[in-house]
Amino acid sequence: MLRTHLPERADTLGTSVREADLGLRLDGAGHGLLDTTHFDTVRFPPPDWALPAFTAAAQDGDLAYTGYRGNADVRATVARSVSALLGVDVDPDRNIAVTTGTQGGLFATLSALVDYGDVVALADPEYLFVERMLRFLGARVVRIGMVEDPAGPQLDLAALEVAAREGVKLVLTSNPNNPTGTVYTPATVRGLADLAVRHDFLVVVDELYCRLVYDGVPFTHLAAEPGMAERTVTLLGGSKTESLSGYRVGVAVGPGPVVDAIEQVMAISCLRAPAYSQHVLTRWLVDDVEFVRERVGELRALRELTLERLRRVDGLVVRPGSGTAYLWPDVSALGLTDVEVARLLQTEAGVVVSPGYQFGPSGHGRFRVCYARDEGLWSAALDRVVGALNGAAKAVAS
Structure with a gap:
């Protein structure tokens, strides 16, 4: 387990990643502070149909046990919805597994695909737990x-090609990217697909936020690119856009042999996704179109509010992402490290942010903040954040 602590990062961080997390009490509990490491599910609750769908299933004891890859009826419904979303033909019996959230789906997928010593190319920055999972599995991680x-930071395809020539088994990225909020352009997605076909590697793409995209920015699904249906595992779910995180269900879509392997991982680790919760997915992507449209509008307004306030901090650099509900500010010009900023905001602003080191080497000097918050509480919190950062920057300068 020690390798999951990423001890080699002590060269730049001064300690292991795990020790830094413990020092900042970043354990997901929030500890009474305003926690921006996740969405505010009080301000942004699930759709009205979620609880009735769960309750109806929970009243039928026959639904308590399902096949390891999920209830057959649920998979049939989800396969139709996901086929329309991705633009590919998804067979409910071969190409889809209902997972224990997208997080559980990610771990099951990587466990199914990655053996000790395999080389995996991972975007930098990328979702904070991915490298830890890969190191747990014994992979050799190459950061890209x-x-x-102009559309926002894009995956460095030239660097990926160099890595691919040397040999990679798998490439992993998120689109929209977590933490930057960038949406990969059609050219980036096509370029990634071209490399995967030419060098014959698999791609795991986390598309959890693919419906949370602003301003009409086009979203391109990797699996629909030529030659990619048999090379792509797409991770999806409603935990963020539809606030279904408490139900702990997600979806992994991929080639039949990969889904078979994912099923085996689930069988030995959790048996199945929560059986009653699986039934909320029968309404996901079906009855939430207007719900998502309204939510995207609300989050866009919060994005603009957050940008306007953070830009009051002298020297802080922040640009809007085209997707997710995250911003990725650069505080390096303030003379503060990301660890110092995270600690400062906890103690002086009562706000928990995700320090940049969690997302990879390129994250040093940055932090991730989730602006999916109650507008009034968030406005007041932003005032405290701005005051704390400006005060600290002046102290450093003096």
Whole structure:
């Protein structure tokens, strides 16, 4: 387990990633502070149909046990919805598994695909737990950075090609990217697909936020690119856009042999996704179109509020992402590290943020903040954040 602590990062962080987390009490509990490491599910609750769908299933004891890859009726409904979303033909019996949330789906997928010593190319920055999972499985991780683009930072395809020539089994990224909020352009997605076909590697793409995209920015699904249906595992779910995180269900979509392997991992680790919760997915992507449209509008307004306030901090650099509900500010010009900023905001602003080191080497000097909050509480919290950061920057300068 010690390798999951990423001890080698002590060269730049001064300690292991795990020790840094413990020092900042980043254990998901919040500890009474305003916790921006996740969505506010009080302000942004699930759709009205979620609880009745769960309750109806829970009243039928026959539904308590399902096949390891999920209830057959649920998979049939989800396969139709996901086929329309991705633009590919998804067979409910071969290409889909209902997982224990997207997090559980990610771990099951990587466990199914990655053996000790395999080389895995991972975007940098990328969702905080991915590298830890890969290190747990004994993978050799090669980080692939981002390049600047008018549409937002994009995966460095030239660097990926160099890594692919040396041999990679798997590439993993998220789109929209967590933590930057960037949406990969059609050219980036096509370029990634071209590399995967030419160098014959698999791609795991986390598309959890694919419906949370602003301003009409086009979203391109990797699995629909030529040659990619048999090379792509797509992770999906309603935990963020539809606030279904408490139900702990997600979906992994991929080639039949990969889904078979995912099923085996689930069989030996959790048996199945929560059986009654699986039934909320019969309404997901079906009865939530207007719900999602309204939510995206609300979150866009919160994005603008957050940008306006954070730009009052002298020296802080922040640009809007085209997706997710995250911002990825750069505080390096303030003379503060990301660890110092995270600690400062906890003690002086009562706000928990995700320090940039969690997301990879490129995250040093940054932090991730989730603005899916109650507008009034968030406005007041932002005032405290701005005051704390400006005060600290002046102290450092003096």
